[in-house]
Amino acid sequence: MRPQPSILHLDLDAFFAAVEQRDKPSLRAKPVVVGGLGPRGVVATASYEARAFGVRSAMRMAEARARCPHAAFLSPRFTIYRRTSRAVMAALRELSPVVEPLSLDEAYVDLTAGTIGDLSPSAVESLARDLKRTVRRVTGGLTASIGVGTSKLIAKIASDLRKPDGLLVVTPGAETELLSPMPVSVIPGVGPATAERLRRMGVHTVGDLGRVGEEELVRALGKAHGQALARLARAGDDRPVVAEREAKSISVEDTFDHDIADPALLGVVIERLASRVCERLARERLSGRTVTVKVRLYDFTTHTRSATLAGPTDDDRVITRLARRLLSEVDTSAGVRLLGVGVSGLADWVQEDLFGALVDETDADAEHADAEHSETERVTSGPVQTGPRWVPGADVIHRRYGAGWVWGSGLGRVTVRFETATTGPGPVRTFASDDPELAPYSPLTPHSPLARTDPPPAG
DNA sequence: TCTGGGGTCCTAGGACCC
């Protein structure tokens, strides 16, 4: 536990709906519901005026319409929300560089990392008041709720307690008193399933939870969850605020207005989803090793199928082909409600089509290449850079495969094909990962013709 | 016409290696 209330949690009130009300004055003080407008849409955010009619996040849109027919129903404009969110996050970074966004409308700030000298409760409260004014200014009028305390748990619960447009600083030492009468569901991580299990153990409040032994919680909820809850229940939370967490996966999914059973149509859809994932990979200069297909059937049962390549890729053809194969492993004949494609095992390189040659049906060495990248073969220990590239000034395309060698780990092999535009594919050669002949092609070698593929910046 | 879309983290079993 920290000695001072130095963790701040900020939450923008009814964020999506508030942005819409800001941009469309006619909607101000009126019920606004933002979410999917299709037959299977759900509510993303309801303005407080709509909440008065019982409209809630994650509620089916049909039900929201029934409860509040006169509300404005809007589909989300994420580009605008992102822009507004960036302005708020920038304002938070003025307080302290250690800002951990949890979503577009929420973030933690570690005030000890900033230049604020006085972290007494009264000083922090006045700082938070200023911050609310700043948020209002940089967002064009949006309100935020702020909680401050000695831990993430306390700060988050505190910001919830005074919503909307609220502010609560929890004095050090007052944490247990605040928490113990509250229902266990206030603890982030205690959802319906956990709450039900706890209820059956006779645990309703955080106070009850604090009286249960850790061993019993671990037995009931598993090691990680049990241990975490045992600590949190006693307000023992020393989790740090972590700025700049790297993405672990990228995914795209679509729920269809009507179930799809036609295999040809499903094939088209999976290709489109794979392409969208690849666009995002390219935009964020990432590539990944594991492709996952998600299939939600007509009855809401959900299945995933995944496969891991020997090395990372962002190649549309490779990902699409794999996604199609994974989809074929699921029985979709009774109708599919949702399809998704995701990529994980992300590598932080500008990646090109690893194993791209495999999808080239005219590839004379396809068989060889297939053996080379057998999906069960484990060769990669780190990011690799691969793919066909033009070498400036030379009439040659190099394709490189393999793994580990970029880091000199010696775990993998590297296969290089030399092709020329006039003679077509040349022989494939396999090198040991540490073969000095490869050095000129390493992305880590300065001036390597293969090190970068993007054009130099203009001007 | 019940139940979005984007994520994170955990668990459990099996493969595989030492």
Added chain:
DNA sequence: TCTGGGGTCCTAGGACCC
């Protein structure tokens, strides 16, 4: 050949969050 433990990786599913 058997037993066995530890560690890591992979896969599938589930809980949870906003």
